[in-house]
Amino acid sequence: DAKTTQPPSMDCAEGRAANLPCNHSTISGNEYVYWYRQIHSQGPQYIIHGLKNNETNEMASLIITEDRKSSTLILPHATLRDTAVYYCIVTDSWGKLQFGAGTQVVVTP
């Protein structure tokens, strides 16, 4: 059973911020929200993760709502190389990741 819901696709203009939503209404207290992305024909790449506080690193920002039922991944300045499938994963076991369908993000010039 999918623990997360993401839009199947979204387009973003190069240089603009990309905001990727994820719903996880059944998340439990000890589960983290992870984001990975997969560029075509490559292995997934870790982006960011969080429990309840907002997080930021060199790649992206993660905004988690106060009730933790949804989150948003923000790519501040999208580039063409950010075109990929983005996966939002909820898990209490960092090792066993259950990937959903993800969101295909296409960054256009």
Add this chain to the structure above:
Amino acid sequence: GAVVSQHPSRVICKSGTSVKIECRSLDFQATTMFWYRQFPKQSLMLMATSNEGSKATYEQGVEKDKFLINHASLTLSTLTVTSAHPEDSSFYICSVPDREGETQYFGPGTRLLVL
């Protein structure tokens, strides 16, 4: 630089033969590694957990006698697809947990085509 390598990157084999895929952790030792499979236009599916020095644990529906996993050292896990058939053609990806146990590094994947 790469943290996890896989070999080969792609392989074509005849139906009925066996194929071995290697996954190496380049930067640190790993007592646990994970194997995933991805069919075209689908998401990754966890196949099994590779445990150094002990038997692998397989996800439901994955045949352990068909997908043999050997984690012989702290930096190497191998997946052998035995008696491969065309339906085994897929993208096989391994992952290694980071030192803090907070996330995963994924290998570049191995594309298997069984004719």
